[in-house]
Amino acid sequence: MLWYWKHVGSRRIIEFVLLTVFAVFFAGPLLNLLVLAFSERWNYPNALPQQWGMKWWDFVLAKDDIVSSISLSFLIATLVTLLSIVICIPAAYAFARLQFPLKRMFLFSFLLTHAFPKMGLYVSIAVLFYQIGLMNTLLGVVLIHMINVLMFMTWIPTSAFRSIHRAQEESARDVGASPFKVFRSITLPMAMPGITVASIFTFLNSLDEAQGTFLVGIPDFKTMPIVMYSIISDFPSSAGAVFSIILTLPTIILLVAAQRLVSADVLASGFQVK
Amino acid sequence: MQLSVRKLSKRYKTGDGVSGINIDIEKGELVTLLGPSGCGKTTVLRSIGGFLEPDSGDILIEGKSVIQLPPEKRPTSMVFQSYNLWSHMSVYDNLAFGLKIRKKPKAEIRAAVDDVLKLVRLSGFEKKYPAELSGGQQQRVALARSLLLNPAVLLLDEPFSALDAKLRHEMREELREIQMKTGLTMVFVTHDQEEALSLSDRIIVMNHGHIEQIAEPHKIYDEPASLYVASFIGKMNFLEGVAEEEGIRIGGLRLPNERKERGPVTAAVRPEDVQIDSMAAGEDRKDKEDRLTGRIKQVMILGHYAEVTVELNGFGIIRAFQSKEAVQQLHAGQEVGVSMTKWTVFPNNQTN
Numbered sequence: 232m233l234w235y236w237k238h239v240g241s242r243r244i245i246e247f248v249l250l251t252v253f254a255v256f257f258a259g260p261l262l263n264l265l266v267l268a269f270s271e272r273w274n275y276p277n278a279l280p281q282q283w284g285m286k287w288w289d290f291v292l293a294k295d296d297i298v299s300s301i302s303l304s305f306l307i308a309t310l311v312t313l314l315s316i317v318i319c320i321p322a323a324y325a326f327a328r329l330q331f332p333l334k335r336m337f338l339f340s341f342l343l344t345h346a347f348p349k350m351g352l353y354v355s356i357a358v359l360f361y362q363i364g365l366m367n368t369l370l371g372v373v374l375i376h377m378i379n380v381l382m383f384m385t386w387i388p389t390s391a392f393r394s395i396h397r398a399q400e401e402s403a404r405d406v407g408a409s410p411f412k413v414f415r416s417i418t419l420p421m422a423m424p425g426i427t428v429a430s431i432f433t434f435l436n437s438l439d440e441a442q443g444t445f446l447v448g449i450p451d452f453k454t455m456p457i458v459m460y461s462i463i464s465d466f467p468s469s470a471g472a473v474f475s476i477i478l479t480l481p482t483i484i485l486l487v488a489a490q491r492l493v494s495a496d497v498l499a500s501g502f503q504v505k
Numbered sequence: 506m507q508l509s510v511r512k513l514s515k516r517y518k519t520g521d522g523v524s525g526i527n528i529d530i531e532k533g534e535l536v537t538l539l540g541p542s543g544c545g546k547t548t549v550l551r552s553i554g555g556f557l558e559p560d561s562g563d564i565l566i567e568g569k570s571v572i573q574l575p576p577e578k579r580p581t582s583m584v585f586q587s588y589n590l591w592s593h594m595s596v597y598d599n600l601a602f603g604l605k606i607r608k609k610p611k612a613e614i615r616a617a618v619d620d621v622l623k624l625v626r627l628s629g630f631e632k633k634y635p636a637e638l639s640g641g642q643q644q645r646v647a648l649a650r651s652l653l654l655n656p657a658v659l660l661l662d663e664p665f666s667a668l669d670a671k672l673r674h675e676m677r678e679e680l681r682e683i684q685m686k687t688g689l690t691m692v693f694v695t696h697d698q699e700e701a702l703s704l705s706d707r708i709i710v711m712n713h714g715h716i717e718q719i720a721e722p723h724k725i726y727d728e729p730a731s732l733y734v735a736s737f738i739g740k741m742n743f744l745e746g747v748a749e750e751e752g753i754r755i756g757g758l759r760l761p762n763e764r765k766e767r768g769p770v771t772a773a774v775r776p777e778d779v780q781i782d783s784m785a786a787g788e789d790r791k792d793k794e795d796r797l798t799g800r801i802k803q804v805m806i807l808g809h810y811a812e813v814t815v816e817l818n819g820f821g822i823i824r825a826f827q828s829k830e831a832v833q834q835l836h837a838g839q840e841v842g843v844s845m846t847k848w849t850v851f852p853n854n855q856t857n
Contacts, residue, residue, distance in 0.1 A: 297784045318775045396588035401556055402647070403591070404576040406603030406654060416602070 237439035260480075278366050289470040291477070297458055301477065307369070308437040311376040312430050318377075319384040320426060324418075326385065327392030338389070341382040352378070353446045360363065360447060375443035382432040387432075391425025403405040431485045438481060506567070507532040507690045508553070508658050513562035515548055522655070523548050523714040535684050535691045537701040539673075540711035541737070547662060547712075551690065553585045554660050566657050582656035586676045589647035590635040594623075596646055597631035603654050620781045621649045624683060641672045652687065662694045662782055665700070698738050702726065710734050723754070733850040735773040742774045742823045745853075753850060756819060759794045760848065769853040778847040779825035781813055783834055796844040799823070801837050814842055 236244065251336070267273070268287065270280030291297055325331075326338055344352065349412040356375060357366065365371035395418055419426075441456035455478055463471040508530040516522035523545035530536050538546035551557040553564055555576035564572050571579050590599050597618060600690040604614045622628050625645040635643055644664055649657055661680075681704060684691055697702050701708050702722045708734075709716040712723065718730035729735035736743070746755035746767035751757065755772060782796070799817040811832040813825045823843060827835075835841070 396827075398585035398588040401576070401581065402585060402589050403602070404556075404614045405554065405581075406650065407606045408602070409577060417591055417634055421591065423593075456741070 236493050253364050264472045264475055265426035267469055268476050270469060275467075287467075287473045290466075291470055291473045291487065296453060297462075297474070300455050300458040303439055305344050305481075307372055307376065307452075307454060308375050308434045309428050310369075311380070311437040313435045314435055315377050315380055316426070316430060319381065319429075320388055323385050324414075326389045326489045329330065336441050338385070341385055342379060344378050349442055354453070355442045356443075357412075357446050366447060367449070367451050369452065372448040372454075373446055375447050377438045379440060380436050383432055383436075386431050387429035388422060388426050391422040394425075428489055435482050435485060438478070506531065507534070507566070508692070509563075510549065511551065511563040511565070513549065513559050513564070514546075515552065515557065515559040521545070522716065528709060528716075528719070530690060530692065532690055533688045534649060534692060534706045535681070535704060537693045537695060537705040538711060539695055539698060539706045539708050540703040541696055544711040545714040546696075546711050548714075550583075550660050550692060550694045553580050553658065555579045555851050580657035581660055582651035582658075583653050583660040584644070584647050584651050586632040586663045587640075587667045589650075590643055592635050594634075594635050595631065596627070596635070596638070598736055599635070599646060600650050600653055602648065610624045617653055621653050621790075624652065624686070625649045625679075630823075641676060644668065644676065647681075648683070652683070652689070654755060655689075657690065659689050659691045661691060663694055663696070666695070666697070673700070680704065702738070710736070710737065722854060729773065732771060735849060735851070740776050740824065742776065742779065744772045744774065744820055744823070746770050746772055746850075748850070748852070756797055756817075757794065758797050760850065762831075762850075764850065765832070766850060766852050770815075771851050772845075772851055773850045773851065774823070774845050776812065776824045778845055779834065780821060780843070780844045780846060781815065781825050781827060781831075782842045784840055784842055785794040796842040797823075798840065798842055801835055801839045801841055803837055804832050804835050806832070809811060815841060817843065 266280065269283055269285065271284035271286050272282040273280035273321060326334065328400075353375065356378070360366045360371050365374070380453055399421070400413050400417060404410070404415045408416065437453075440454070441460065444452060444454050445457055448457070455474075457473065459474050459478065506529050508528070510526055510528040513526040514522070514524045516524070521543060526545075528536075528549075538549060539592060540546045548557060552559045553626075555571070555574060555578075559572075560667060562572075563570055571581075576583075591602070591675055594602070600618045600621065601614050604617060609617075618631065622630065625648055627645055627649070630638070630642070636645070638646065644667075650663070664681075665676045667678060677700060680691075683689075693701075693704060702725075704710055705722055706721060708722055708725050709719045712733050718725060718734045720728075720730070725734060725738055729738060732743075735741050744755050746753050746758075746760075746769075748754075748762055748768060748770045750762070751759075751765070752762050753770060753772065760772060762841070781801075795819060797817050797819075799815040801813060802816050802822070803812075803814040805812045805814075808828060809829065811827050811829055813827055813835060815823050815825065817823055825843070
């Protein structure tokens with residue numbers, strides 16, 4: 232056995248052990264969730280369910296408020312993503328390109344939304360929403376979701392815009408493109424990987440948001456996470472598992488899509504005169 | 506006149522800038538703006554390209570003022586030091602971008618791109634992306650993109666300075682060749698005097714925001730207009746002296762006072778114009794009217810020539826380029842006589 236250890240080398244072994252720990256740590260709960268979702272009876276001492284089946288899938292998908300919560304969540308996530316693109320991308324461009332007083336302060340201030348306990352922030356926003364009648368409205372829910380993503384939606388595209396060199400924009404002007412054409416054909420496409428990653432993050436963050444929605448959106452705006460809370464507390468854990476998988480699915484699809492863009496980003500960063 | 510810059514001034518908040526810049530460039534000329542960093546050469550170039558708004562002055566291209574026009578409306582094209590290309594576009598799209606904006610038919614664009622790629626010797630690279638090209642190839646594509654638009658004036662902002670020495674040399678020759686073929690008017694900015702001397706029809710030497718001299722390369726080298734130009738271009742020895750009615754005195758050495766200078770002066774002498782003579786035993790070791798004396802510090806053989814460093818008696822150090830044969834009898838510590846075949850005299854109070 233010893234010759235084997237020597238041959239492989241301690242470094243390799245440590246890497247292997249670490250990888251295994253990580254794999255178990257990340258994949259373990261997911262695997263458990265998957266098994267749980269397809270089990271109908273699973274008692275403690277058994278390693279696997281005594282009875283497999285789709286019962287809880289039928290149950291979850293048959294519930295009306297679950298199906299409507301899925302479409303509501305996607306609607307809200309789409310709205311949040313679009314709105315924050317419209318607001319944050321021009322802001323990010325300004326942060327990256329323009330000089331104005333207290334610029335660093337402004338950029339840093341986005342961190343404030345993450346500096347306080349979320350619930351405290353939401354409660355004070357809820358008080359404000361009461362006064363202007365935004366409680367239990369779609370706009371109110373969308374706004375509270377946007378507060379969460381403001382920081383990333385501005386910071387990531389800002390650094391994406393910053394990584395575009397002046398000379399690249401100027402040479403486009405030079406060959407005859409108007410400032411608007413330069414932004415549309417050069418700046419925006421080159422910043423696209425960063426913007427897309429930020430948008431995907433925003434979308435997923437909104438799908439997952441529960442605290443703020445619970446405070447502002449109840450009773451009419453029950454999104455997936457909110458419905459899930461009630462399912463987890465009211466039904467066996469298999470129902471929660473099924474619902475978790477439904478919630479995870481869009482995340483996985485978007486992350487796979489994002490991976491391709493990240494490799495495009497790597498390609499872009501390899502572009503430099505040596 | 507293809508390009509005229511008239512009384513151009515621009516001052517930055519830092520205090521740097523340029524003032525009173527006047528330049529005239531003929532059609533088909535390659536003119537270099539040469540100077541150290543911060544001398545204002547890039548400011549002049551960017552003003553011509555429209556990327557910088559000067560405080561005052563005018564810029565005329567083919568007789569028409571362009572000072573009010575944004576860069577996209579000017580008949581100029583610029584090659585930047587680096588990051589010229591758009592990394593999300595293929596070489597073909599990079600090149601075609603300007604022509605597409607001009608709404609040229611597709612077949613015409615295709616043909617023009619093919620032609621220009623042949624000119625910069627990158628045929629077959631259409632589908633490559635900038636990240637797949639070497640630094641030299643990227644700069645050639647950038648050059649090609651500017652050539653495609655057939656600009657009235659082509660501006661080059663230290664385009665080869667990010668490349669290694671050998672490649673820089675090749676690119677220089679290639680640019681010169683392309684310039685001959687196309688007959689384009691070019692303004693080239695560099696801080697590399699060798700690049701300027703080898704490439705240009707004329708050189709504009711700049712310092713601290715003003716022009717020191719505009720002349721052909723050989724003239725800049727042989728007849729520098731100021732002490733600054735003399736010290737910036739090539740290697741130069743400086744000897745402090747006093748100008749009097751009957752001549753310029755540098756210790757015992759006397760030079761003719763052709764320009765009727767008065768007071769303290771500096772004589773600039775190229776190392777190749779310095780003559781070193783070994784002295785016979787018992788010869789008078791004093792300065793004479795036609796020579797200074799000193800002791801050799803070092804003899805360095807540098808291939809086909811040698812550099813001899815002499816510590817002059819009371820006048821610091823002078824360097825001389827000698828042929829290999831001439832230095833065979835010379836060695837460190839030897840007492841020698843130093844004479845000069847050619848020099849330029851500058852008054853010391855010249856404001857620089």
